[in-house]
Amino acid sequence: MKCAIYARVSTKREEQKNSLQNQIALAESIAKEQGFTVVERYIDNGISGSGMKNRTEILRLLDDAKKKKFDVVIAKSVSRLGRNTVNSMNTADNLERNNIRLILPEDGYDTQMCNSRLNFNLRAVLAEEENLSLSNKIKWGLKASANQGNRVVSVPPFGYRTNPVTRKLEYDESTAPIVKEIFRLYLHEGWGMFSIGNLLMRRGIPTPRAHSGSANAGQKWHQNTIKGILINEVYTGKQVFHKEETTRILAASETYKVRRKVKDEEHVVIENSHPALITEDDFNAVQELMKKKGKHKSNGKESLFSYIVKCPDCGSGMHFKPDRRKGAYVCGGYVKYTSSYCTSHIIEEKVLLQAVKDDLKSLIKDTVKIEHLYGMAEEKAVAVQSHIQKELNRIEKQLIELDKRFDNLLTLHVEGAITTDQFKHQNERNAHLQQELMNKKANLIVAIEEGKYLVERKEAFRKEVERFIDLDISDEQVLKQFLQRLIQTIEVFEDGTIKINYNLNLSNPLPSN
Known part of the structure; x- marks a missing residue:
């Protein structure tokens, strides 16, 4: 047989x-x-x-x-x-x-x-029960470690460093003052997140990811980076664990792992686990201030090119000013900080709209032009896929290295060179780091798979452009929906030139009239 x-x-x-x-x-x-x-x-x-x-x-x-x-x-x-x-x-x-x-x-x-x-x-x-039991043991092991106040993440929060002996967080002289200043400027000086980020960049202060040596770390302090610091309870001297957990669901005979948020009452909170950088009162005041600013952020009225038109020089969004030239867009950096920061880049909405209409119409008629755009998209996609693959290879190497670490730990434990507690403690850290890498690996694999559908996306883009012929472009709402779907950003240069970045990351410079 x-x-x-x-x-x-x-x-x-x-x-x-x-x-x-x-x-x-x-x-x-x-x-x-x-x-x-x-x-x-x-x-x-x-x-x-x-x-x-x-x-x-x-x-x-x-x-x-x-x-x-x-x-x-x-x-x-x-x-x-x-x-x-x-x-x-x-x-x-x-x-x-x-x-x-x-x-x-x-x-x-x-x-x-x-x-x-x-x-x-x-x-x-x-x-199946054995598999579930093993998963629960890992969860409870991490939770028990959290209850003891042990850090189960590989990188300490910006402003702190991890003591190599006690594994506790301690004051980092180089970054803790920056965290304190961020809270002070936002709460007591009335600065916004954008302004704080620009101040830190002008001083040449590395971002949290750059400071920790993370891969692909940027040098720009984004508003989300500032916000991430302002909402982090760790700066009050407490640690909050078990905010999320992995659970398994069964769908179509397949088991999937998903992340879900844990109820507040189930969080593991360790009070006074490390030195506080700000007071509890100041932290709560910052949260309240952020809520108030969020409520008054917008008057509910958005212009035709809301969130699309940008300043290429300073990276700010262009603000719509109805009182300027009967409606015009002006660089947000110029509006906030005047000419000492950036120039106005002013462009009338009607001029910008006409330029966009003309370019879209020409795209429909000019086969060579649109095929050129597709070619640029494909080159960009190939470059991105290559970068993703390199990052995936890097993570694979790290996972292999973690496996070697476990083998070495196991050998040391068997030979009696380290205690059981030392083995468990180091193994928990490795397990958490392994989970982080596996999550990153999964996201990269998904990105690679999505990149394989470039042909379908190109065809969808072509259909969207062709639909423009049949649209009533005199209807502002219809036109706005179309623009938001088809165009990623529009850059307006100081000389009036604009550059349209389509949703396939295509670009095409054209002069305004």
């Missing part, structure tokens, strides 16, 4: 006790005893057993089973088929429908010898 072998490990850690080599050796031994001829081996290495879509080898096995490429499958146990009851049962059903014999030696299961699936089903349920 022709025999196939299936083996799986989900992590390198599991491989210490449940190695692929051992699984394959056991299966081959049974095949030899039974007189089977091994024709194929299906190996899922480093793949979780809770889902199916990423397990390429077991999917290939099921496909080959339909093609009758083998007569029997040997796997170490039900848990190797999967740790999701539904998936494990479906796998067994698929093999049975194709008259494929299934042997699971560790569970004493053999479809040729068993008249009932009860044993298999019980083992499948136990495998």
Whole structure:
């Protein structure tokens, strides 16, 4: 009989006790005893057993089973088929429908010898429960660490550093004064986040990501960066853990991990865990001030090019001034800080609108021009994909390094060089860092997959431009909706030249009239 072998490990850690080599050796031994001829081996290495879509080898096995490429499958146990009851049962059903014999030696299961699936089903349920139990142990381990006030993140908040011995947060002389100044300027001096960010950039102060040495760290203090500091309770001397947690959901026979917010009463709060940089009263006052500013941020009326038109020199959004030239856009930096910061870049709305209309109409008529834009988009997409792939490779290397760290830790622990507590403490930190890297890896993989649909996006862009012919562009609301969907930004230069950046990251300079 022709025999196939299936083996799986989900992590390198599991491989210490449940190695692929051992699984394959056991299966081959049974095949030899039974007189089977091994024709194929299906190996899922480093793949979780809770889902199916990423397990390429077991999917290939099921496909080959339909093609009758083998007569029997040997796997170490039900848990190797999967740790999701539904998936494990479906796998067994698929093999049975194709008259494929299934042997699971560790569970004493053999479809040729068993008249009932009860044993298999019980083992499948136990495998899923074991997986859930392991997940909960990790969660509770991290929560217990939080209850003890231990940091479970790799990078300390801006303004602090981590003591290498106690692992507690302590005052960082180089950045803590900056945090204090941010709170003082916002609360007591009436400065806005944009103004504070510009002040820090003029001083040449590195951003939090740049200070920590993070990859792709920018040098620009964005408003969101300032806001992230202003809303962080850590600066009051307390630490708040367990704000979010990972949970599993079952959909279409697949198990997915999702992040969900935890109720406030379930947060783990450690009071006075480290030196405070600001008082509790000042922190609460800042939160109230932010709420008030948010309510009065807009009068509810937006201009035709709201959030689209920008100043290319200072990066500010252009402000619509109805009293200037019967309605014109002016550089936001110039409005706030006058000519000492930037020039006006003023352009009348009617002039800008006509320039945009003319360019869109020319796009429809000029095939060479629009194809050129598509070409630019494709070049940009290729460059972005290359950058994403490099970042993915970097993370893969870090994950491999973490696996080596675990192996080294395990060796030190076995040899008695470190205590159990030291092993657990260091392992918790590594586990948290590994989870962060896995999350980043997942996002990068999604970005790579999205990048494969450039052709579809190009076709959608073409259709949107062609629809412009049929639109009533005299209707301001219709035109506004169209512009928001089709155009990403419009840059207005001081000499009146504008540059339109379409949603495919295309650009086309044209003079205003």
